[in-house]
Structures are given as C-alpha cells and as structure tokens.
Amino acid sequence: MSELKKDSTERLVYLDLLRIFCTVCMVALHVSGTGMQAPIGSFDWHVCNVYDGITHFCVPVFAMISGAFLLDPSRKYSLGKLYKVKILRIVTAFLFWSVTYAVITAVKSNRPFGKELITDFVSNVLKGHFHLWFMFMIAGLYMLTPLLRKFTQDKKLTEYFLILCCVFMFIVPNISLYSLSDKVDAVASYVNEKFNMDFVFGFTFYFVAGCYFRQYDPGKKIKIAIYVLGVASAVLIPYGTYFYSVSAGKNQFILYAFQSPLIGFLSVALFLAFKDVFSSVNFGERTLKVISFLSATSFGVYLVHVIFLDSFGITCRTFNPLISIPVLTVAAYAASLAVVSLIRKIPVINKYIM
Numbered sequence: 001m002s003e004l005k006k007d008s009t010e011r012l013v014y015l016d017l018l019r020i021f022c023t024v025c026m027v028a029l030h031v032s033g034t035g036m037q038a039p040i041g042s043f044d045w046h047v048c049n050v051y052d053g054i055t056h057f058c059v060p061v062f063a064m065i066s067g068a069f070l071l072d073p074s075r076k077y078s079l080g081k082l083y084k085v086k087i088l089r090i091v092t093a094f095l096f097w098s099v100t101y102a103v104i105t106a107v108k109s110n111r112p113f114g115k116e117l118i119t120d121f122v123s124n125v126l127k128g129h130f131h132l133w134f135m136f137m138i139a140g141l142y143m144l145t146p147l148l149r150k151f152t153q154d155k156k157l158t159e160y161f162l163i164l165c166c167v168f169m170f171i172v173p174n175i176s177l178y179s180l181s182d183k184v185d186a187v188a189s190y191v192n193e194k195f196n197m198d199f200v201f202g203f204t205f206y207f208v209a210g211c212y213f214r215q216y217d218p219g220k221k222i223k224i225a226i227y228v229l230g231v232a233s234a235v236l237i238p239y240g241t242y243f244y245s246v247s248a249g250k251n252q253f254i255l256y257a258f259q260s261p262l263i264g265f266l267s268v269a270l271f272l273a274f275k276d277v278f279s280s281v282n283f284g285e286r287t288l289k290v291i292s293f294l295s296a297t298s299f300g301v302y303l304v305h306v307i308f309l310d311s312f313g314i315t316c317r318t319f320n321p322l323i324s325i326p327v328l329t330v331a332a333y334a335a336s337l338a339v340v341s342l343i344r345k346i347p348v349i350n351k352y353i354m
Helices: 010-037 043-054 058-070 079-109 115-127 130-152 155-178 182-195 204-215 220-248 261-278 285-296 298-311 321-343
Strands: none
Touching: 010 043, 010 058, 010 261, 010 285, 010 298, 010 321, 043 220, 043 321, 058 130, 058 204, 058 261, 079 115, 079 130, 079 298, 130 155, 130 204, 130 298, 155 182, 155 204, 155 261, 204 261, 220 261, 285 298, 298 321
C-alpha cells in the first residue's frame, strides 16, 4: 500500500489510480461498518450492507498492488533494503500511530491514572487500533518477499502457486458453506486440517496475483469470465450476507472475508479493469502530478482517517445512510489528506511515520 510511483510509465499510473480508489473505498468501509449494528433487514442495515460488502475488496487489492511492485522480477530488492527501508518503515509507523491511538483512547476513557489505565494503554499499543492489523499483515508479506520472488521469476511456477492458493484458500475451506451434506462438510474440514497448507492460505494469493496480472494478460475469454464473476460477486456479497444473517438471526460476514471466492473475483476483476481502462490513457502533466500526490498520501490517509471518524460525533446512521456514507467518507478523506500533507512537510520524521 505504501509503494510510490517510481517512474512515469502508464502501467504504473493505473496502479496509482487503483490505490487512490481503494483508499477512498477503505474509508467508506469503515464509515458504513458502524451501520451494521442496525436491525437486520432494516433500511439502514441494507444500505450499510451494500456499501460495506462491496468495499471489502480494498485490502486484498492493496496487497495486489504491493505485490505488483515488490515481486516484479525486473526490480531488485536486497534483504538489507527490504528490512532497513520497507519493514523498518512499517514498524516505526505502527509504533507511532499505535501510541497515538492508545493515548486518544486513554484520554476518552476519563479514567484516573493508575495501574489499570497503564496496563490497558500498553496492551492497546502492542495490539494496535482496530485498523492497524493491516500493518502486521503487510509486514509478513514483506518478510516472505525474497521467497515469493523466486516463484514470480517463472510464469508456470507462479500459476502453479496461484492454483494451489485457489484450491486451499477459496475452494476447500468454503465447501462447507455451500454443501447440503454434513458428510461433505466433514470431509472438507478433514482435508483442510490434514493438508495444513498455511503457506498458500491468506493474502499471499493476492500479493502474488498482483505481480502476475501486472505482467501477463490472461486473455480475452478469461478476462470476460472474470469480469462477469466480479460483477456477479458485487451483487451476491450483500445479498448473500443478508441471506446468511437472516438464517442465523445475527450478522454473518463470511462473504466479506478475504478468503471468500466472491471477494477474490471482485478484487481480481477490479485490478484487471483498471489495467485495461487506464493503461492506454494519456494523462496530462498536471493530472499526473495530482494522481502521484494522492497515491503517495494513501498510506497516510489509511493511518489517520479513523481519528476523524471517531471525532465527528455522528455516524452513518445519524441521517439517511444513502447520503451520510458518501458525505462522511469524503469529509474523513479530505481531513486526513490535509493532515497527511502537513506531516509530509516535516523533514526526516515523515519518512518513518507514514
């Protein structure tokens, strides 16, 4: 999420635009998520479910964008650079913002200074605010980068890795969600447990897929199929969430998960769509500067935006969520962008906290 545009090639412009789009969607996801506390099936719940459901692609796509840069065989990354630059930046940024959010939480609690407050403060710093989980995930992918780069040097090996990911992340674990037989569920769970294919489970699929789809065109027929499945997924995610939630009598977000096939189709479809649409567009110099700036500030917006969402004093249910969600999203994004722009002017420090 934090890699910046290194040159002016058109291929990288579409990744900048995709990063900006995902950043806005991430803010919308956090805005609409609070509305899922509404009664299941109510107007507010349905609206928030649509916004929340179809924006859950943003984190997988962020992983794809990072993989498109870090796993590119033509780019060289030594272990020293990986740890001293990339991972160090993640660690320092996490610590700074985790402390910041922990301080805000402590102040808001209005509790007297004492052992309990200190214990909770330290715990909050170590765990990080709810949205900072991304930092742990992306740091893990960075650590795997030297190994994964060996795969991405060979197209067939990359495809083999992605196929394994699809089987053991999207197919086997999800069989129990759609099967009509307890025996089938039991077999799928047994296979999933015994194979223990953790290496091909998780965001590694998206990380490697970003590199693969940046380098290779899957062909017209496959792309059409992916686009159709992506559009269908955008419809099925909120509808399926409603179906499962009503059936269970409580919110069920299984289709929001990164290992949901629907999120997978939607994420890959969006990545390819931005590549197809914007790779051939000739942007003016002024437009390119704006795109580059907004892309470069995306990581900072991710870190900062929750402060504003918590301080607005209103939520997406304060008024009609059809209006409140886009309004609050734009407001939080704009406020975060302003703060990030100021922090970026601070020499040295800005490189380590965003």
